[in-house]
Amino acid sequence: MDMLYAHALFLNARRYPQKPAIVFDGRPWTYAALQDRVARIGAVLAARGVGPGDRxxxxxxxxxxxxAVMFAALALGASPAPINYRVRDEDIAYIARNSAAKVVVLGKGYARYVDLFSAALPDAWQMSLEAIDGLIAEARPLAFDWTASTNLALLHTSGTTGRPKGALRSRWGLGARAIEQGFTQNDRTLxxxxxxxxxxxxxxxxxxYxxxxxxxxxxxxxxxxxHLLTHERIHSTFMIPTLIQRLVDAPGFAALSCPSLRLIQNAAGALPYDTRAAIVDRLGPVLSTYAASTESGPYANLRGDDILRHQTASCIGRPFFGSEVRLLDDDGQDVAPGNVGEICVRGPCQYDSYLNEPALTAETRRGDMITVGDLGRFDEEGFLYLVxxxxxxxxxxxxxxxxxxxxxxxxxxxxxxxxACLGLPDRAWGEAICAAIVLKPGAKAEPADVTAFCALHLSRFQVPRFVVFLKALPRNLTGKVVKDELRQMVLARTETPDRLH
Incomplete structure (x- = not known):
């Protein structure tokens, strides 16, 4: 069980008062200065009535x-509830209403949302990050009551298969992540x-922490x-596949020298084998990639030499440190080794519940375990494959x-x-497999080329009946394909699926 995160920051400010906690825009924020700011912001929030159970x-x-605001909220026993700033305005309004926050904090350039939040949360106090210096100038640092503090936060799921859902989580497993993935107190983490x-x-x-x-x-x-990787001697970083791909494709990557770099932690999707190979060739075995969801947290991790040894993108590694991973059939029984089952997790990073959604919460439970709806299989070495x-x-x-x-x-x-493949309604087959494809720059292909290639490697019933070429796949901020949106894009191109190819 992790320490209280706000208390850990307080203790680190005593251990390393002059050590940079955060470096932002070239300016270091020491642990002592950050903790002082957290305590002053805490005083401002407390004066507005923020306390245990609030958001x-x-x-x-x-x-x-x-x-700093997040740590202050946690120290007061309140839950940070950050909102994805790239979702639609109607989703922001929905998330705001669902969160029922007592205070709303708006960053630079987000003053245009004042009216939206006033309508969604008429009783909430709104605060601008740009006004914090003035607000805390006369505030006395608050002496927090750590017995009232919490690790509970509210974050909404990415909504790849429906509307965002508010996931409450008090267990983040920061200690387990450090052990599994190799983060240390001496790191400079990007x-x-x-x-x-x-x-x-x-x-x-x-x-x-x-x-x-x-x-x-x-x-x-x-x-x-x-620049930062080269000149700031970064030890570790965390990215999604889209960003790692942009890094590898950058003109400067071929000359990148970063001997201090020990870890690039990837999540939110698989990396193509040639991208993994490019990272390893340039930087060594620094890549680590895990499978996770908002509900379960990380449940499997692939790292080191295993990154290249397991060439298929569907291999997601061994079970995460401290996590029990089981594959269950529809009757809740463990499947035999090599067989496919629903991935269920009990571990240090799992969420508590969906906010105001007891039925949805119940759907994610398999007894005392969490299911995120993923299907997988184990091989004889204990590696998990995502189906x-x-x-x-x-x-x-x-x-x-x-x-x-x-x-x-x-x-x-x-x-x-x-x-990305999805099923389209089909009178004869129930669903017909449709492949939505983005071609490589300068590459050419016809639907028949794709289906002929599939026929060489798949059973007949697995070969797509329809192929559509797109300029880009719709993705959310984490890089995941939004299949509901993709389905609408595909169906909007034609009145009948037969015209897709």
Missing amino acids: VSLLSENHPDML GVMPLCLSYGYGYSLLPL LGATLYLEPDFDTDRVL GRKRDIIKTGGINVPAADVEDVIARHPAVAEV
Whole structure:
């Protein structure tokens, strides 16, 4: 069980008062200065009635004061509730109402949302990050009552298969992440992921929990990241596949020299084998990639030499440190080794519940374990292979076809850059497999080329009946394909699926 995160920051301010806790825009924020700011912000929030059980919503791009507000809320027993700033306005309004926050904090450039929050949360006090210096100038640092503090935060799921759902989590497993993935208190950790996402939130707290230094960036800028990796002797970082791909594709990557770099932690999707190989060739065995969800947290991790030894993108590694992973059939029984079952997890990072959604919460429970709807299988060495989401099963002609099985094959076609498969309504087959494909720059292919390639590697019933080429796949902020949106895009192109190819 982790310590209270706000208390850990307080203790680190005593252990390392002059050590940089955060470096932002070239300016170091020491642990002592950050803790003093947290205590003053805590006094401001407490004066507004914020206490145990309350929520503080934040809409902002990355900034140290965003973290300071989060720590102050946790210290008071309130829950930070950051909102994804790239979702639609109607989703922001929905998330705000669902969060029922007492305080709303708006970052630089987000004053345009004042009216939206006034309508969604008429009783909430709104505060601007730009006004914090003035607000805390006369505030006396608050002496927190650590017995009232919490680790509970509210983050909404990415909504790849429906509307965002509010996930409450008090267990982030920061200690387990450090052990499993190799983060240490001596690290200089580069943070480029948005704090409003579960991934960015957890891995930005982690270095501050350990007493390390977080190099926090407002967003991902390739040239800036290359500069920091080279000149700031970064030890560790965490990114999603989209950002890692941008890094590898950058002109400066071929000359990148970063002997201090020990870890690039990837999540939110698989990396193509050639991208993994490019990282290892340039930087050594620094790559680690895990499978996780907002509900379960990390449940499997692939790292070191295993990154290249397991060439298929569907291998997601061994069970995460401290996590029990079981594969269950529809009757809740463990499947035999090598067989496919629903991935169920009990571990140090799992969520508590969905906010105001007891029925949805119950759907994610398998006894005392959590299911995130993923299907997988273990091999004889204990490595877990992701077969697909349970909902990502295409039922065609009475046979269940995991979309991931088809996607893995099509991804090996030399002309294909990206692929996502889904089922389309079909009178004869129930669902027909449709492959949505993005071609590599300059590459050419016809639907028949794709289906012929699939026929060489798949059973007949697994071969897509329809192929559509797109300029890009719709993705959310974490890089995951939003299949509901993709389905609408595909169906909007034609009145009948037969015209797709």
